[in-house]
Amino acid sequence: MTVLPARRLLLVHAHPDDESINNGATMAKYAAEGALVTLVTCTLGEEGEVIPPELAHLAPDREDRLGAFRVGELAAAMKELGVTDHRFLGGPGRFRDSGMMGAEQNRRPGAFWNTEVDAAAPYLVEVIRETRPQVLVTYDPDGGYGHPDHIQAHRVAMRAADLAADPGYRPELGPAHAVAKIYWNRVPRPVAEAGFARLAAEGSVFPADAVIGDVPGVVPEERVTAEIAGGEAHTARKTAAMAAHATQVAVDGPFFALSNNLAQPIFTTEYYELVRGTSGAPEGTRETDLFAGLEDTEGLDGTEGLGGTEEVTGA
Numbered sequence: 001m002t003v004l005p006a007r008r009l010l011l012v013h014a015h016p017d018d019e020s021i022n023n024g025a026t027m028a029k030y031a032a033e034g035a036l037v038t039l040v041t042c043t044l045g046e047e048g049e050v051i052p053p054e055l056a057h058l059a060p061d062r063e064d065r066l067g068a069f070r071v072g073e074l075a076a077a078m079k080e081l082g083v084t085d086h087r088f089l090g091g092p093g094r095f096r097d098s099g100m101m102g103a104e105q106n107r108r109p110g111a112f113w114n115t116e117v118d119a120a121a122p123y124l125v126e127v128i129r130e131t132r133p134q135v136l137v138t139y140d141p142d143g144g145y146g147h148p149d150h151i152q153a154h155r156v157a158m159r160a161a162d163l164a165a166d167p168g169y170r171p172e173l174g175p176a177h178a179v180a181k182i183y184w185n186r187v188p189r190p191v192a193e194a195g196f197a198r199l200a201a202e203g204s205v206f207p208a209d210a211v212i213g214d215v216p217g218v219v220p221e222e223r224v225t226a227e228i229a230g231g232e233a234h235t236a237r238k239t240a241a242m243a244a245h246a247t248q249v250a251v252d253g254p255f256f257a258l259s260n261n262l263a264q265p266i267f268t269t270e271y272y273e274l275v276r277g278t279s280g281a282p283e284g285t286r287e288t289d290l291f292a293g294l295e296d297t298e299g300l301d302g303t304e305g306l307g308g309t310e311e312v313t314g315a
């Protein structure tokens with residue numbers, strides 16, 4: 001029998017680094033509060049471009065050892081965030097990074113994009129039924145910005161949430177569990193605009209700036225229903241976690257760049273759109289807690305013997 005913390009958050013991401021860039025402050029906050037934070041990363045990010053010249057030999061068109069290296073970067077990032085439960089969908093290397101949309105890697109056997117949703121979803125069903133999250137965070141149907149692995153991560157996450165709740169589906173994967181709330185990652189357009197304005201005013205070490213279109217999940221602010229403020233402590237953790245992905249991310253104070261070397265702001269508040277479940281905030285206001293409105297989840301984390309934890313009898 002396993003006793004789980006009262007609050008349980010599951011995040012589904014495509015590649016190592018996506019979690020820290022999108023949700024690093026949120027993950028650090030809930031981990032610090034004693035919630036169970038589970039990260040499922042769908043690929044090893046084997047097709048990424050490598051920033052540090054001394055590591056260029058890892059690249060897929062050379063030694064093709066980037067995936068294994070990024071497993072280590074992700075572990076270091078999770079240490080920064082205080083997250084101990086991080087897994088790869090189906091185990092490390094089960095699904096390979098598909099590369100950018102239209103690349104020939106899209107069609108490679110074993111590429112995540114080249115995998116049936118229903119072939120990948122059972123691995124996530126098993127995680128959902130084991131960790132029993134009340135809250136699931138993933139991307140929107142466009143994957144935030146159209147990358148095939150991000151789109152597929154969205155599809156697999158949404159499909160697995162449905163299947164996990166169906167007691168008739170593969171009972172050997174664990175007792176059915178319905179996720180109460182599902183959120184998609186968002187950035188309100190005015191926040192993105194303000195971030196780039198600050199970048200333009202202050203400047204960074206990077207040779208040029210990205211544009212808002214490079215930021216995944218930007219939407220009109222009315223779409224945003226929840227925000228998690230990182231504050232100094234969780235933002236520091238997020239920034240350190242991003243820097244731990246050194247093959248993919250370069251950090252300069254409050255700014256960062258991917259391998260294209262274009263500067264972007266690091267968002268210290270992270271934003272979400274509730275797409276399933278009921279908001280716990282008063283009408284017309286944003287939630288400031290992803291668990292808001294859920295029963296038996298307040299003030300119960302990280303302490304043994306309190307009510308509200310969930311006991312799961314092992315299958």
Ligand SMILES: [Zn+2]
Binds near residue numbers: 018147150
């Ligand atoms: Zn990614």
